[in-house]
Amino acid sequence: MVTVTGPRPSATPDAEVWSIAATVCDPEIPVLTIEDLGVLRDAHVSESGQVLVTITPTYSGCPAMDAIRDDVTAALHGGGYDDVVVRLVLAPAWTTDWLSDGGKAKLAEYGIAPPTGTAAAGPVRIGLSVKCPQCSSLNTRELTRFGSTSCKALYVCNDCREPFDYFKVH
Known part of the structure; x- marks a missing residue:
């Protein structure tokens, strides 16, 4: 399994799922993608073909995370991936240091x-x-x-x- 931890050329399935997930916008600040925010932490295709996406909330209990999870799932389903799991991880805790310069x-x-x-x-x-x-x-x-x-x-x-x-x- 290869884990993509940043944007990559769309030559591999891992890069493709990252690229699709990275298009999802934050529901509270719609000019930012979850990639801009640094909320998108990981996206890859497992050996069994399941898509696994990891997101980290900007703070514990962030109400936008359910919408983000649903939007990531919908975007990947729209991209032809049926078996999608979006995991929410709290550690390491999100920091504004993860905001991209483009996002700022x-x-x-x-x-x-x-x-x-x-x-x-x-x-x-x-x-x-x-x-x-x-x-x-x-x-x-x-x-x-x-x-x-x-x-x-x-x-x-x-x-x-x-x-x-x-x-x-x-």
Whole structure:
């Protein structure tokens, strides 16, 4: 069994199932695919022909995971794969460090400030400024720690006065 852990040319069945699963969009942020988010962790075809896909939630109890599982299954069925198992794994825990650079750019274009910094543990955590996705100002402030989803905080720009979501570092 060959495990594909990132996008590959579509020359093998493993690469094909990865490519199909990678097209599934996040139901809460539809401009991002589960590959952009780093939620898609593994996709391969077993020796028996069963497709096995592994996904990791952005946080434990994320309500979008059922929809993502169903969407991955439907996409693979549409691609001609009948025997599909989508597994949810919690370890290692998802981190915003898994967001692709393309995914961060898509967030900003969509009006959601991408995470600043990395989630790597260190002795002192320092909050970084959050850039407004509308005017690029760093003169912003947090209104509430929880925005439209648990992964985001609600901010406002003090310059353009526009509210916006910020995808929190975790």
